[in-house]
Amino acid sequence: xxxxxxxxxxxxxxxxxxxxxxxxxxxxxxxxxxxxxxxxxxxxxxxxxxxxxxxxxxxxxxxxxxxxxxxxxxxxxxxxxxxxxxxxxxxxxxxxxxxxxxxxxxxxxxxxxxxxxxxxxxxxxxxxxxxxxxxxxxxxxxxxxxxxxxxxxxx
Numbered sequence: 001x002x003x004x005x006x007x008x009x010x011x012x013x014x015x016x017x018x019x020x021x022x023x024x025x026x027x028x029x030x031x032x033x034x035x036x037x038x039x040x041x042x043x044x045x046x047x048x049x050x051x052x053x054x055x056x057x058x059x060x061x062x063x064x065x066x067x068x069x070x071x072x073x074x075x076x077x078x079x080x081x082x083x084x085x086x087x088x089x090x091x092x093x094x095x096x097x098x099x100x101x102x103x104x105x106x107x108x109x110x111x112x113x114x115x116x117x118x119x120x121x122x123x124x125x126x127x128x129x130x131x132x133x134x135x136x137x138x139x140x141x142x143x144x145x146x147x148x149x150x151x152x153x154x155x
Contacts, residue, residue, distance in 0.1 A: 005054045007069040030073040086147040
């Protein structure tokens with residue numbers, strides 16, 4: 001895919017978009033349209049005022065250097081660890097402390113209430129901790145038996 005823009009980092013590490021007219025827009029940010037349901041589809045590149053400068057329908061259609069810069073920008077902006085396993089919960093009443101293993105390592109967090117677990121699909125969940133960090137559970141069926149058993153108490 002030939003894009004009507006070019007991305008690069010400036011000497012300050014900011015992401016810069018150069019548009020078709022050759023204008024540089026420093027400090028742009030990348031935002032996914034559907035970060036959970038379709039993370040590789042629909043990425044908007046916004047200027048510092050939040051105006052859309054470019055739309056990328058499919059990340060995989062970009063050449064590697066552009067895709068790498070855009071993916072890096074998205075990862076810097078987003079933080080949603082994927083829960084792979086529940087090790088333990090302190091109590092089945094809330095608030096409770098959850099010990100989990102994520103794609104970013106082991107951690108613990110406090111679940112304030114059962115309403116902080118949102119079901120987005122039959123096997124897709126987002127769990128919010130007391131600090132506002134969102135944890136993603138992509139597929140309940142892929143989790144081990146003990147993790148599913150612990151989660152069932154809250155669902």
